[in-house]
Amino acid sequence: MKKTYSEENYLKAIYHISKNENKVSLKAIADSLENNPASVIDMLRKLKEKQLITYDKTQGAILTASGETVALDIIRKHRLWEVFLVEKLHYDWAEVHPIAEQLEHIHDDQLAKRLDDFLGNPAFDPHGDPIPANGKMPVYANKRLSELEISQSGKVGSVRDTSTPFLKYLKQLNLGLGSKIEVLDKLDFDQSMIIAIDGSEPRTVSSKMTDNILLITE
Amino acid sequence: MKKTYSEENYLKAIYHISKNENKVSLKAIADSLENNPASVIDMLRKLKEKQLITYDKTQGAILTASGETVALDIIRKHRLWEVFLVEKLHYDWAEVHPIAEQLEHIHDDQLAKRLDDFLGNPAFDPHGDPIPANGKMPVYANKRLSELEISQSGKVGSVRDTSTPFLKYLKQLNLGLGSKIEVLDKLDFDQSMIIAIDGSEPRTVSSKMTDNILLITE
DNA sequence: CTCATGTATTAGGTTAGACTAATTTTGTAT
DNA sequence: ATACAAAATTAGTCTAACCTAATACATGAG
Ligand SMILES: [Mn+2]
Ligand SMILES: [Mn+2]
Ligand SMILES: [Mn+2]
Ligand SMILES: [Mn+2]
Numbered sequence: 363m364k365k366t367y368s369e370e371n372y373l374k375a376i377y378h379i380s381k382n383e384n385k386v387s388l389k390a391i392a393d394s395l396e397n398n399p400a401s402v403i404d405m406l407r408k409l410k411e412k413q414l415i416t417y418d419k420t421q422g423a424i425l426t427a428s429g430e431t432v433a434l435d436i437i438r439k440h441r442l443w444e445v446f447l448v449e450k451l452h453y454d455w456a457e458v459h460p461i462a463e464q465l466e467h468i469h470d471d472q473l474a475k476r477l478d479d480f481l482g483n484p485a486f487d488p489h490g491d492p493i494p495a496n497g498k499m500p501v502y503a504n505k506r507l508s509e510l511e512i513s514q515s516g517k518v519g520s521v522r523d524t525s526t527p528f529l530k531y532l533k534q535l536n537l538g539l540g541s542k543i544e545v546l547d548k549l550d551f552d553q554s555m556i557i558a559i560d561g562s563e564p565r566t567v568s569s570k571m572t573d574n575i576l577l578i579t580e
Numbered sequence: 581m582k583k584t585y586s587e588e589n590y591l592k593a594i595y596h597i598s599k600n601e602n603k604v605s606l607k608a609i610a611d612s613l614e615n616n617p618a619s620v621i622d623m624l625r626k627l628k629e630k631q632l633i634t635y636d637k638t639q640g641a642i643l644t645a646s647g648e649t650v651a652l653d654i655i656r657k658h659r660l661w662e663v664f665l666v667e668k669l670h671y672d673w674a675e676v677h678p679i680a681e682q683l684e685h686i687h688d689d690q691l692a693k694r695l696d697d698f699l700g701n702p703a704f705d706p707h708g709d710p711i712p713a714n715g716k717m718p719v720y721a722n723k724r725l726s727e728l729e730i731s732q733s734g735k736v737g738s739v740r741d742t743s744t745p746f747l748k749y750l751k752q753l754n755l756g757l758g759s760k761i762e763v764l765d766k767l768d769f770d771q772s773m774i775i776a777i778d779g780s781e782p783r784t785v786s787s788k789m790t791d792n793i794l795l796i797t798e
Numbered sequence: 799c800t801c802a803t804g805t806a807t808t809a810g811g812t813t814a815g816a817c818t819a820a821t822t823t824t825g826t827a828t
Numbered sequence: 829a830t831a832c833a834a835a836a837t838t839a840g841t842c843t844a845a846c847c848t849a850a851t852a853c854a855t856g857a858g
Contacts, residue, residue, distance in 0.1 A: 397815090451694040465683075470678070480668055607805060626844090
């Protein structure tokens with residue numbers, strides 16, 4: 363059964379929220395899609411009807427197996443297209459998200475596979491996020507920078523916020539995927555951190571920043 | 581001003597029909613898009629409102645300059661994506677049209693240019709159709725005069741025989757590059773033609789002559 | 799000239815997906 | 829336990845883009 367652009371966006375939003383919160387509330391979906399709660403509840407009923415989710419106000423929205431399949435397929439296409447835009451068309455990684463938001467909805471049976479092969483079967487998108495394959499999201503060890511203790515370190519594996527302002531900020535800090543970060547100090551009163559990026563001058567960064575950097579620690 | 585998917589499809593349809601018919605009728609648009617005439621007239625009024633076309637029942641629909649710009653931009657993207665799908669993703673040329681129908685609506689300021697460069701600035705799509713550039717559809721002398729049927733016409737784009745006798749003969753006929761030729765009649769027994777050159781007196785010309793004149797038709 | 803047919807137009811209706819403005823339910827702080 | 833605020837829900841409205849069915853207009857064959 364073919365899904366609409368809008369249905370696909372809802373399923374994707376529900377998937378992403380479920381990875382960060384233990385309950386996917388109506389409000390969280392509304393905030394994420396910047397839609398009115400009244401619009402959201404209509405769509406949730408439609409998705410429930412189509413057996414793509416379950417929903418009630420206490421449990422929140424939960425993807426069914428087929429709902430998750432759709433969500434992962436969209437995320438896969440989104441991330442593959444982002445790789446294409448950066449690797450082949452030489453876009454900056456900060457520019458590709460809005461274009462991938464459109465491209466992820468292109469529907470064709472063979473397209474994702476052919477694109478994947480053309481790109482050399484990449485494992486990660488330009489933001490360091492893993493590309494789903496075979497209906498599953500690959501998992502790998504990662505930790506928020508905000509969770510590190512003083513003197514611990516790690517390599518930047520991905521960023522949770524892919525907004526242009528945030529990515530521009532990172533660029534200004536000289537921080538990219540693979541940068542090594544060491545925690546020099548942590549301020550108790552607002553959780554801001556003093557860090558060294560690739561061994562350079564200490565920089566102070568807010569908890570909002572450290573919450574959005576995911577590290578490969580091991 | 582951003583155009584909807586549907587508006588773009590209408591403008592494209594009007595463009596294509598106008599190249600094959602001397603009037604873009606409501607019915608022709610309805611047939612081409614497989615939409616109901618009642619739906620079509622609504623959209624024509626909307627496009628007229630937005631100054632993308634003019635329309636009245638006797639003249640039919642005519643693209644304004646800005647309407648044509650939009651149409652050519654969509655056709656450009658359609659054909660570039662077809663090249664991508666065939667050249668890079670190794671689709672068969674017969675499979676790519678429905679996918680390009682979706683991809684042509686992806687909106688981003690830089691995308692067409694970047695894609696064009698990535699593909700090596702192709703002049704033709706996989707079906708041999710020219711790819712618009714700089715807001716214009718390239719035209720090529722693509723048909724021998726001898727291939728035209730009665731009542732068809734075209735403009736002289738080039739000549740295959742460049743011998744002095746031939747060119748002198750053309751001069752005597754008052755025929756040069758850009759001259760408009762209309763086929764008035766064709767004689768079965770020796771394939772000679774009776775033609776009007778720039779609307780002048782009918783002239784009879786041999787098949788040897790008509791084989792050596794290349795026309796821009798469309 | 800007239801009427802049959804094809805083309806254009808109007809009128810009214812549907813669906814998807816959004817909205818605003820109540821209202822109800824739930825959770826939390828006192 | 830109360831009362832307030834946040835979250836969920838309902839009711840009603842809107843727009844884009846389609847539809848069907850009825851009607852008007854144009855045209856060409858007899
Ligand atoms: Mn993205
Ligand atoms: Mn990404
Ligand atoms: Mn095509
Ligand atoms: Mn083509």
